[in-house]
Amino acid sequence: xxxxxAVTGLGAVTPLGVGARTxxxxxxxxxxxxxxxxxxxxxxxxxEHLSVKEARRSDRFTQFALAASDEALKxxxxxxxxxxxxxxxxxxxxxxxxxxxxxTRNHQVLxxxxxxxxxxxxxxxxxxxxxxxxxxxxxxxRGPSFAxxxxxxxxxxxxxxxMELIEYGRADAVVTGSSEAALVPLARAAFGALDAxxxxxxxxxxxxxxDGFVMGEGAAILVLEDAEQARARGATILAYVRGYGAxxxxxxxxxxxxxxxxxxxxxxxxxxxxxLTPEDVVYVNAHGTSTPLNDRAETLAIKAAxxxxxxxxxxxxxxxxxxxxxxxxxxxxxxxxxxxxxDRIAPPTLGLEESEEGLDLDYVPGKARPLDIDGKPAVxxxxxxxxxxHNAVLCLxxx
Amino acid sequence: xxxxVTPEAVEKVVFDALPQFGAEPSEISREATFDDLDxxxxxxxxxxxxxxxxxxxxxxxxxxxxxxxxxxxxxxxxSRAG
Numbered sequence: 001x002x003x004x005x006a007v008t009g010l011g012a013v014t015p016l017g018v019g020a021r022t023x024x025x026x027x028x029x030x031x032x033x034x035x036x037x038x039x040x041x042x043x044x045x046x047x048e049h050l051s052v053k054e055a056r057r058s059d060r061f062t063q064f065a066l067a068a069s070d071e072a073l074k075x076x077x078x079x080x081x082x083x084x085x086x087x088x089x090x091x092x093x094x095x096x097x098x099x100x101x102x103x104t105r106n107h108q109v110l111x112x113x114x115x116x117x118x119x120x121x122x123x124x125x126x127x128x129x130x131x132x133x134x135x136x137x138x139x140x141x142r143g144p145s146f147a148x149x150x151x152x153x154x155x156x157x158x159x160x161x162x163m164e165l166i167e168y169g170r171a172d173a174v175v176t177g178s179s180e181a182a183l184v185p186l187a188r189a190a191f192g193a194l195d196a197x198x199x200x201x202x203x204x205x206x207x208x209x210x211d212g213f214v215m216g217e218g219a220a221i222l223v224l225e226d227a228e229q230a231r232a233r234g235a236t237i238l239a240y241v242r243g244y245g246a247x248x249x250x251x252x253x254x255x256x257x258x259x260x261x262x263x264x265x266x267x268x269x270x271x272x273x274x275x276l277t278p279e280d281v282v283y284v285n286a287h288g289t290s291t292p293l294n295d296r297a298e299t300l301a302i303k304a305a306x307x308x309x310x311x312x313x314x315x316x317x318x319x320x321x322x323x324x325x326x327x328x329x330x331x332x333x334x335x336x337x338x339x340x341x342x343d344r345i346a347p348p349t350l351g352l353e354e355s356e357e358g359l360d361l362d363y364v365p366g367k368a369r370p371l372d373i374d375g376k377p378a379v380x381x382x383x384x385x386x387x388x389x390h391n392a393v394l395c396l397x398x399x
Numbered sequence: 400x401x402x403x404v405t406p407e408a409v410e411k412v413v414f415d416a417l418p419q420f421g422a423e424p425s426e427i428s429r430e431a432t433f434d435d436l437d438x439x440x441x442x443x444x445x446x447x448x449x450x451x452x453x454x455x456x457x458x459x460x461x462x463x464x465x466x467x468x469x470x471x472x473x474x475x476x477x478s479r480a481g
Binding site: 057117120 | 419420421437441444445448451452
């Protein structure tokens with residue numbers, strides 16, 4: 001039998017501030033972390049979390065992950081010593097791009113000053129697995145450690161893979177999540193050239209006027225444990241990861257399948273993995289990028305996967321408050337989903353004012369509202385879809 | 400133009416460089432070991448780059464493996480230049 005997976009710690013660094021609860025509280029209050037068309041982590045000060053040496057040994061995306069991991073492990077009660085054999089603790093921290101700031105800075109040095117001036121830290125800081133390696137070293141996690149790189153589904157993939165490591169007995173606990181720090185000129189120009197970013201700099205998922213995503217940065221880390229062992233050690237269980245579904249569109253490098261077939265299947269698989277049905281779902285945290293294509297295809301997918309139940313399920317997008325955190329989106333949104341389910345509240349899709357024909361789900365426009373679930377278990381889905389046609393969906397339940 | 404290699408000049412460059420890698424300035428001396436200063440192989444790779452830039456002296460991986468103290472590093476640069 002598969003093991004039950006408990007979430008015992010959460011940490012986040014987002015455009016809404018430092019801390020998982022800061023993200024949750026500010027989002028449900030309707031605060032936006034977007035300024036001048038981007039979602040920067042303006043409140044993050046590396047030196048508050050890292051020594052001089054640690055800070056210069058890490059790209060910004062790794063710094064976010066380290067800070068979030070400290071918060072998550074502290075909440076799990078692991079800050080002094082991990083409650084498991086270190087060899088039985090995994091570390092899966094994904095990213096979409098990795099240390100692109102380090103890459104572009106050193107490329108500039110190469111062009112302007114020649115190869116001898118390129119920093120020996122370039123590769124260890126820019127590599128996509130740098131955050132996974134740094135988190136594992138910081139907390140002495142000696143089990144399987146790696147970094148899923150699957151664009152904007154990397155966060156959900158990381159948590160899903162972490163869940164499976166524990167389910168199948170390859171680890172007793174996994175520190176998992178994802179991170180991104182790509183607010184650099186190259187990424188702005190490249191996403192701009194793709195016509196994927198909002199020219200207006202406004203993130204308003206599911207609104208008829210939406211014109212693309214707003215790029216943000218940040219990270220989230222979750223501590224997952226074998227629930228039986230977590231209970232035995234007296235841990236406070238925040239939530240359970242009930243199911244994980246992952247599929248591929250095999251359709252187009254950047255565009256979603258216009259019918260959302262792959263996304264539909266990923267949601268179905270996540271529910272089936274959890275042994276649940278659409279009627280059990282009380283909230284969907286949409287991928288909801290604010291691009292014309294995603295929000296339409298995702299709406300179709302939610303309807304196809306959840307059927308009649310979709311009409312009554314609140315669906316909202318964290319990206320309306322913080323923009324699109326790319327590889328970090330999935331883990332940040334899983335954290336937001338867990339806290340929303342715990343507080344029995346549907347956070348809002350900010351900026352949604354004009355409806356579009358066919359986009360007719362309950363997107364919780366503008367204002368949070370209580371989840372009226374009559375004592376039912378608080379079960380939600382968190383969707384993550386990425387360039388490359390990757391789809392990853394998590395089924396989460398508040399404890 | 401590279402700086403003339405004198406023990407004093409090399410020592411100054413090395414002493415000045417180490418704090419940026421996180422070494423405690425008050426603990427830096429010729430006798431201090433890189434281990435004590437928490438300076439590892441990645442830091443030494445960066446230090447080599449600074450030395451080459453300043454003095455035109457290249458330190459290779461083999462050389463770096465033999466260096467234990469700050470003084471060892473200074474002496475090796477001076478001897479390579481000579």
